[in-house]
Amino acid sequence: MGISTLWRKQRPLAIEAGAGGIRGRTILWQAFLSDVLNPKVALFFLALLPQFVDKDAPHPALQILLLGLTVSVIALPTNILIVCCAARITGSIRRNASVSFWLRKSLGVLFIALGLRIAVEKI
Numbered sequence: 001m002g003i004s005t006l007w008r009k010q011r012p013l014a015i016e017a018g019a020g021g022i023r024g025r026t027i028l029w030q031a032f033l034s035d036v037l038n039p040k041v042a043l044f045f046l047a048l049l050p051q052f053v054d055k056d057a058p059h060p061a062l063q064i065l066l067l068g069l070t071v072s073v074i075a076l077p078t079n080i081l082i083v084c085c086a087a088r089i090t091g092s093i094r095r096n097a098s099v100s101f102w103l104r105k106s107l108g109v110l111f112i113a114l115g116l117r118i119a120v121e122k123i
Contacts, residue, residue, distance in 0.1 A: 002111030005104060045071075 035041055045068055053063045093099050 002108045002113075002115060005108035005111060008104070 045064075049064050049067045052067055053060050057063060093103070
């Protein structure tokens with residue numbers, strides 16, 4: 001893979017907005033379901049949130065729900081900002097031929113280095 005990546009001649013990858021034909025609402029639901037059904041997310045919240053719950057309070061489950069919603073409300077604008085910045089940076093990288101060229105060459109060298117490391121690894 002590394003050698004083929006190094007030798008391959010390609011133009012900069014320019015993907016137009018909406019080229020995939022997937023609507024924004026579909027992407028949002030896919031992301032939501034991916035997060036909700038991910039057991040690592042549930043384990044993270046089950047390990048983190050009970051530390052901040054008062055066990056003597058009348059409704060500890062309600063406290064956990066409120067803390068989870070607070071985390072989600074705080075994380076949503078942050079995640080939207082990160083996605084917007086990443087989309088802008090990715091778009092500029094894809095349009096710049098020299099940056100795409102060097103990224104592709106660096107990826108090829110990385111693949112070769114990882115392959116060599118795996119090849120000489122002792123079992």
